[in-house]
Amino acid sequence: MLQSMQRALQRYVAEVRHATTPRGYSFSHNLVLFDFTKEEVLTEWDCISDKDVGGRSHANLEINGKGTGVLFSGELDLSPPTDLSAKYSGYCAIRSKEKKGGWFERPYFDVTEFDAFQLRVRGDGRRFMINLGYPNMARKDDVWQCFMFTRGGPDWEDIQLPFKDFFVTHRGYMQDDDFSFPRETVATLGVLLADRVQGPFKLELQSIKAVRKLTGFSPVKVIL
Template sequence: MSLQKITRLPSARLLTSIHLLQHQQLLLPSIPPRSAPRRAVTQGEYRRPGQPKEDKLPWQNVNFDLWKGLGGIKKHFTLLKKEFFERWVGPEGKPILEHMLEQNRLVWEFRGPESLEEWVVSSDKEIGGHSEAYLKLGKNNNTCFLYGTLSSTPPRDGETRYSGYCSMRSKQPLASFDRKKHHDWTSFNTLHLRVRGDGRPWMINLATETYFSHQKDDVYCYFLYTRGGPYWQDVKIPFSKFFLTHRGRLQDDQHHAWLDKVNTVGFTLGDKADGPFQLEIDYIGVCKDFAHTEEFAYEMYKKNPEV
């Protein structure tokens, strides 16, 4: 009944009609107001399709072991004592004259099982791929032997389109109380390797400390071409040859690698050639090549060009 008809009725019928309208409104189901869905303030970690969800509380992953805690305290105070006395000797515990005249430095040398604990091996198997990578000591426990199988078949998750990589990366060095510790290679200009491969091209990655959070995936890369065969090859790669990438994409704005805070060094294989692979490494070091005078090998854009 419309309002115009209600106003034309007598007073008694008008009250009856109003009462009927109120009774009909009470019988109607209540419709809640529409509201837009709200996102949670804290988002959980990304979980790939097909992986089960972990229904564990945050403190259930913590190991409350008294003896392990006491051992960790002893370890960190030992490192703190070492750092304190090294500062009185010189940079990195060396006399200042030796540090200034140093031309070669051996960073990683694989001479026992404890040397492999400084490295981490990963592959696309972590995201559902089929590649496999393993790390072990070579003959006579004097080399590092990285081997496995590369497969470019993507996982069937409806999201990943490309796959097929295996990598080996050094761990982030830590000081006392799990503070970050960096490699300072400003006195050197060349990366020196002694390797023996199977003819595949490898990508060498240098990850440095960044000043902004959106640069955490910036990596300096260069190619390592192995000859294959039974003979070792000494490879010297100048740091000026490394180019800047972000999540595997080459950047237009290139600049020299920051060698004062190097975090990790890695080797990545992704040449899309399915099959077995192997790479044997004797040592990894840095050196000062006085014959190399190049500052940077790639074109640099001038933001404010000279007139």
């Protein structure tokens, strides 16, 4: 109970800082949205696959063997779904749960003072998609997406995804909407694998941050 009150107070202080900070200036060059080295973060995410709608793919989300992050793994199966009425197959994903909000906490992520997401990951060389969910989208299945290419190998890498590279999709199809996503009301973040390559996959995640740079962005990777 005491720890919960302390976290709520810390969030309140952060909100006051945000409200009293002039636009264009931030107390920090980054904001940690998810720290996957903490085991309790698993309760904040859902793991889904086409198996939930009659497909044959499967996925799991768990703490990795060394406790340095979470492991999103499974197998993508492109076989026709067992349920002939199923509309989609060939995908696995994880998605953060919507924040409930409260007296000292807003129900959304506010990344107004930043211009990119940075994910510290260790992948298998496959192409993933980063999804952003928003309340009150024009259509239920509209999401903002950006490609994330992983290197593979034993090293962790920091992948920066500029906000300007995100685009609107509807059920997997890119839309013509040409406007930036609303940075003040990010409801959910997700990682999607739907690259049409059958077989096993794995992606370890250590953190997701919103970051701010003083110069222009390019989709770069920093290998450490």
